[in-house]
Structures are given as structure tokens and as C-alpha cells.
Amino acid sequence: MAPLFRMLVAQTLGELRVRWRTPAFSLTNLALPVLFFTFFGLPVAGQTFSNGVSVGAYLLASFAAYAVGSVMVYGFGIGVATERGMKVDLLMRATPLPPAIAILAKVLNALAFSLLSVVVLIVYCILVGGVRQDLTVWIDITARLLAGSLPFVALGFAIGYSSGPTVAPALANLIFLPLSFASGLFMPLDRLPGFVQRIAPYLPTYHYGQLAWSAVGVPSEPLLTSLAWLAGYTALFMAVTIRAYRREQSLKFA
Amino acid sequence: MSPVVELIAASKRYGQVEALRGVSLAIEPGEIVAMLGPNGAGKTTSISLMLGLRQPTGGRVRLFGLPPTDRRARSRAGVMLQESGTTGVLTVRELVALFGAYYPSPLPTDQAVAMAGLADKADARVATLSGGQRQRLYFALAICGNPEILFLDEPTVGMDIEARRAFVASIQALAAAGKTVVFTTHYLREAEELARRIVVVDHGLVIADATPRELMSKVAGKRVSFEAARPLAADTFGGLALTALEIVDRRVRFLTNEPETVLRALFERGIELRDLEVAGADLEEAFLSLTRRPEHA
Numbered sequence: 216m217a218p219l220f221r222m223l224v225a226q227t228l229g230e231l232r233v234r235w236r237t238p239a240f241s242l243t244n245l246a247l248p249v250l251f252f253t254f255f256g257l258p259v260a261g262q263t264f265s266n267g268v269s270v271g272a273y274l275l276a277s278f279a280a281y282a283v284g285s286v287m288v289y290g291f292g293i294g295v296a297t298e299r300g301m302k303v304d305l306l307m308r309a310t311p312l313p314p315a316i317a318i319l320a321k322v323l324n325a326l327a328f329s330l331l332s333v334v335v336l337i338v339y340c341i342l343v344g345g346v347r348q349d350l351t352v353w354i355d356i357t358a359r360l361l362a363g364s365l366p367f368v369a370l371g372f373a374i375g376y377s378s379g380p381t382v383a384p385a386l387a388n389l390i391f392l393p394l395s396f397a398s399g400l401f402m403p404l405d406r407l408p409g410f411v412q413r414i415a416p417y418l419p420t421y422h423y424g425q426l427a428w429s430a431v432g433v434p435s436e437p438l439l440t441s442l443a444w445l446a447g448y449t450a451l452f453m454a455v456t457i458r459a460y461r462r463e464q465s466l467k468f469a
Numbered sequence: 470m471s472p473v474v475e476l477i478a479a480s481k482r483y484g485q486v487e488a489l490r491g492v493s494l495a496i497e498p499g500e501i502v503a504m505l506g507p508n509g510a511g512k513t514t515s516i517s518l519m520l521g522l523r524q525p526t527g528g529r530v531r532l533f534g535l536p537p538t539d540r541r542a543r544s545r546a547g548v549m550l551q552e553s554g555t556t557g558v559l560t561v562r563e564l565v566a567l568f569g570a571y572y573p574s575p576l577p578t579d580q581a582v583a584m585a586g587l588a589d590k591a592d593a594r595v596a597t598l599s600g601g602q603r604q605r606l607y608f609a610l611a612i613c614g615n616p617e618i619l620f621l622d623e624p625t626v627g628m629d630i631e632a633r634r635a636f637v638a639s640i641q642a643l644a645a646a647g648k649t650v651v652f653t654t655h656y657l658r659e660a661e662e663l664a665r666r667i668v669v670v671d672h673g674l675v676i677a678d679a680t681p682r683e684l685m686s687k688v689a690g691k692r693v694s695f696e697a698a699r700p701l702a703a704d705t706f707g708g709l710a711l712t713a714l715e716i717v718d719r720r721v722r723f724l725t726n727e728p729e730t731v732l733r734a735l736f737e738r739g740i741e742l743r744d745l746e747v748a749g750a751d752l753e754e755a756f757l758s759l760t761r762r763p764e765h766a
Contacts, residue, residue, distance in 0.1 A: 216540055216541055216544045216573055217544065217570065217571055217572055217573045221570055222570055222571055224570075225566075225567055225570035225571075226567070226570075229559065229563070229564075229567040232558070232559060232563065233556050233558050233559060236558040236559075237558060298556070301554035301555070301556075302552060302553050302554040303553070303554050303555055303556060305522075305550060305552070305553040305554070306548070306550055306553035306554070306555060306607075306610070308522060309520050309521075309522055309543070309548040309550060309620075310543065310548070310568065310571045310614075311540045311543040311544040311571050311572065311614075312571045313540065468522055468523060468524075469523065469524060
């Protein structure tokens with residue numbers, strides 16, 4: 216048998232190539248956070264909140280959280296649904312490639328792309344927005360966001376396995392955009408309607424945002440609270456994924 | 470030698486549909502086997518069971534003596550499926566190299582690409598390939614792992630004449646190299662040309678399993694047609710060695726291996742006929758006579 220590690224490396228590189236050559240994914244994922252920062256962040260990047268936190272750094276943390284979350288939700292949601300629609304899974308299933316390796320390769324690939332998209336955003340914010348933080352802060356934000364992205368990986372898979380290629384993009388937008396808005400990733404929570412402010416603390420994106428905001432010094436909930444919420448949502452989305460996956464397997468491969 | 474692949478009283482039911490009804494089949498190393506039958510006969514289901522893509526509802530399936538889902542078994546098999554897809558943005562060479570990495574000792578990528586007749590398309594993106602070229606790509610993906618057995622489900626669908634010829638040559642080369650090949654087709658001619666053993670499947674059962682020569686001697690070789698003087702009922706033909714009987718008004722057509730005997734019997738039964746034609750049935754017609762149930766007992 217071929218060594219699993221060799222398969223994983225080949226599969227990950229192959230997926231990276233595919234993503235890189237699919238500009239609808241790659242460009243959107245890289246450009247949107249930068250664009251958002253340009254519109255919402257640039258005019259106020261130099262200001263400081265009353266608690267001393269840089270507005271630019273706060274918005275950067277917000278859009279970085281949006282960036283990683285969207286790579287996961289859109290990448291897996293649309294990617295998996297498209298592959299299922301094209302019956303790519305049928306041929307792969309007949310090869311010796313274990314499904315777990317194929318999924319792990321997708322996750323590694325998404326992490327690599329998330330990393331790239333956060334780095335691009337940070338570099339843009341430093342060069343154009345004049346946002347200044349210690350290098351350790353940038354590393355801390357990036358590491359927290361990548362490590363905490365699991366619920367969005369699971370959400371992406373849930374969308375990808377429960378919808379077809381035409382529905383998945385709409386579904387991903389309908390779920391992830393409102394979540395991001397309502398959690399204060401696009402504008403600070405205190406500017407949002409009162410009922411949204413009351414809902415926000417129950418949303419996965421809110422607790423994900425907390426991971427990023429606390430890294431730039433925003434007073435936040437305890438780290439363990441954020442992690443517990445994110446773990447809970449991971450379990451929920453995984454359950455949805457496994458249900459949809461099993462249903463599909465019993466239809467296609469029973 | 471133990472068989473490479475084995476169906477042991479395998480059956481498969483999809484809801485109310487019985488796709489396979491107890492098929493036993495053992496394929497030995499080095500055999501080139503055609504699974505022949507009309508659409509819906511159970512060919513694709515048989516291949517899916519052999520590959521572990523589907524689980525039998527009854528009986529057992531073994532690939533290299535293992536359950537076909539076992540990675541050790543899959544590492545020795547190459548596959549070409551109907552209706553499977555692949556990502557379009559990789560080039561032919563990249564995709565073949567990627568699939569090669571799934572196998573323990575793959576062929577050099579360029580060799581696999583060349584064997585599939587795609588050397589001049591190696592750097593083209595998969596999405597730009599024509600239907601026939603795509604079919605060749607799937608063939609390259611099937612052989613790139615240097616497998617001991619190849620499963621090819623309707624491999625020549627969508628191929629033009631030139632691609633088909635190249636494909637036939639590749640199969641012959643693989644056969645010469647001692648590989649085992651199992652392919653499905655609904656063309657008797659293709660089965661006869663390539664295979665040393667033809668397994669005819671119909672309605673979920675194996676109805677013939679023989680060499681092409683044996684099979685050809687079994688199938689009805691002559692097509693008889695004539696105009697009867699008066700309308701005939703089907704039971705006029707009771708007990709005669711014929712198949713595929715068609716009666717339209719006074720026009721009668723059937724297939725038989727013994728036209729003289731059958732016609733003599735008809736004369737003895739007092740049937741007047743005119744405009745008699747006896748011609749060699751073509752292979753497709755002959756094949757029909759095998760898969761069609763006898764019209765009457």
C-alpha cells in the first residue's frame with residue numbers, strides 16, 4: 216500500500232492547486248476582507264476607543280475572523296457540494312485513498328488558505344491602514360483564529376453534504392453573512408439593533424470574534440467560555456454533517 | 470491459482486428492484502472478461518460489488534481474497550467508471566500524477582498518459598478535453614497505479630473510431646503483460662474482439678459464460694423473414710427452434726440456427742409463404758436472441 220503520508224501530501228498539494236485555479240474561491244476569499252477593511256476600517260483606522268484599544272486593530276481582528284470563517288464555510292460548503300454534484304467522490308471512492316485522508320487534505324488546504332488570507336489582510340492594514348501592533352499580537356490573532364476555526368469547518372461540511380452545487384452558495388451566504396453581521400464582525404455590536412445585541416452572545420461567530428478581539432486588548436469573555444461555545448457549535452454542526460453524510464452514503468454506496 | 474475476483478451467490482436489491490439475483494463468478498489472474506448485456510441487466514451493479522462501491526444484499530464478494538473495500542485489495546485494482554467526474558482545473562498530467570500517488574508502485578506519469586493516447590494533451594486542463602479525450606483520461610487514471618486488475622465500466626462509450634482503436638490496442642497490451650481485465654459493454658462485437666471470456670448478464674442473472682467462439686455457436690445465426698398467405702397466430706410456431714419471433718400483420722421474422730428444419734416444419738403445417746428471405750443475422754441480432762426470453766415454450 217502507498218504510505219498514508221505520501222497520499223496526504225499529494226492530495227493536499229492537488230487541492231491547493233485546484234483552489235488557486237478557482238478564482239471564484241481564491242480571489243473572493245483574499246479580496247473581500249481587504250475590501251471590507253477599506254470601506255469600514257480605513258476612515259477610522261487611526262482612532263482609538265476610550266479604553267485605549269486601536270480602532271484599526273479592532274476592525275482588523277473582526278475582518279480576520281470573517282476571513283477565516285468564510286474560507287471554511289464557503290470553501291467546504293461550495294467545494295464539497297460541487298464535487299458531489301460532479302460525482303468526483305464516486306471515482307475517488309474506488310481508489311485506495313482513504314476518505315479520512317481526503318478530508319484531512321481539505322482541512323489542511325483550508326488552513327493554508329486561511330493563513331494566507333489573514334496575512335494578506337494584516338499586511339494591507341499595516342501598509343495602507345497604518346495599524347501598529349507587536350508582531351506577537353499578529354501571530355496571536357492568526358493562531359487563535361486558525362485554531363478556533365473548527366466549528367466553521369464543520370458548518371461548511373454540513374452545508375456541502377446537505378445541499379447541491381446550485382443551492383450551496385446561497386445557503387452559505389444566507390447562513391454566514393447574517394451570522395457575521397449579527398456578531399459584530401462588520402460593525403461594533405453596540406451600533407446594532409437591540410434585539411441583535413441580545414441574540415449575538417448565542418452565535419458561534421460572536422465567540423469566534425471574541426477570540427480575535429481579546430488578542431488586540433478588547434475586554435472580552437474568558438477564553439475558556441469562547442472555546443466552550445465553539446466546541447458546542449462544532450459538535451452541533453458535526454452532527455448535522457454526519458447525518459447528511461450517512462444519508463448520502465446509504466443512497467450512493469450501500 | 471486463487472481467483473482475483475469472486476462473486477459468490479451475490480445478489481443486490483435496490484428497494485423493490487432486484488439488480489442481481491444470485492450471481493456466482495470467479496475470475497482468474499490474466500483473464501480478459503467481458504460482461505455483456507443490455508442496459509439495466511446488472512453489469513454496472515456487478516462491477517460496483519467487485520469494487521466495494523456497493524455492498525451485496527446477499528452472498529459474498531472477494532477481491533484478491535479480501536473484502537473489496539480493503540485498502541490492500543484496492544491498491545491492486547484500477548477503475549474506470551461510468552458517470553464519474555473529476556475536477557476540471559488540473560492538467561491531465563497533474564491529475565494522473567495525483568492518482569498515481571494513491572498506489573504503492575505507480576507507473577511513471579508520462580507513461581500512463583502516453584498509454585492512454587493523451588501525450589499531446591498532457592498539459593491541457595481536464596475541463597478542455599472532449600468527451601472521447603475525457604474517456605481516455607479516465608483510462609489513464611485506471612492504469613496509472615500499475616494495477617493487477619482493471620475494471621472498466623462501458624469504457625468505449627463516447628470514443629470515436631480512432632480512440633476506440635487505440636483503446637483496443639492498450640487492452641491487448643495489458644493482456645499481453647498478464648493483467649486481468651474486466652469490462653462491461655453492450656456490444657457483442659466489442660466483447661468478441663477483446664475478451665477471451667464473455668459473461669452474458671440479463672435481468673440480474675448470468676445467462677451465458679463462455680469463450681467468444683462457444684458463445685457464437687450458441688447464438689442464433691440466421692434471420693428468416695417471409696410474408697404468410699393468411700394471418701398467423703404465434704402458436705403456429707410452437708416447438709420450433711427459433712427466437713425473437715415478430716409477427717406484424719402477415720409479415721413474420723425470427724432468428725434460428727436451423728432455418729431448413731424450421732421451414733420444413735412450417736411447410737408440413739400447411740403454411741403458405743412468399744417473399745422468403747434467409748440471411749445471416751448480424752451480431753447484434755444474434756446477441757438479442759440470447760438475452761430475449763423464448764417467445765413461447
